[in-house]
Amino acid sequence: MASGARKLELQLLEACKRAYERRLTFGTSGNASVRLGEEILVTPSGCCLGDLTRADIVKVGLSGKKLAGRRQPTRELAMHLELYRARPDIHAILHTHPPHTMAFALLGKAIPPLTPELKLRVGKVVTVKYRPPGSKELASEVATKLRGLAAVLEKHGLVTVGQTPLDALYVAEAVEEAARAAFLTRVLSLRC
């Protein structure tokens, strides 16, 4: 693997580890990928993002053909592929289930842009209508709606994108922080 590709693979693993440690995702939920030309490196199905090593990463062509790896790719592979096809400008995708963002996702409510980080760094966070996890319908809905950096998946979680896996992680953290701030300010305003 060329050194640039190796670096991005290591950054993918680092972003996954941080996403798990910072409690943006739990158990074996969540997935991530990075694009290298006509191929992507993607996390496997059924593994904890906090425990991944290079041996767990799966290489897949943009057509969906598995090219290398001992594991099966995430069941959200179609969502990653559709998004890369629709967005030549992005090179990394992270799907997480952050708890405060999840509360908004479960209620089908938009996250208000209260924090400067969300306004300046992320911009508009779109909400994607519920479609079953892993389905082609979810993949095409996300690819159609996600024109910025973040989308809340109704009753499901969060998808963030960027130039690198760490960029996508920072966007996820900014969205979760905004959701947390919205939650806390609402609770506080009820009590004051």
Ligand SMILES: [Zn+2]
């Ligand atoms: Zn999910």
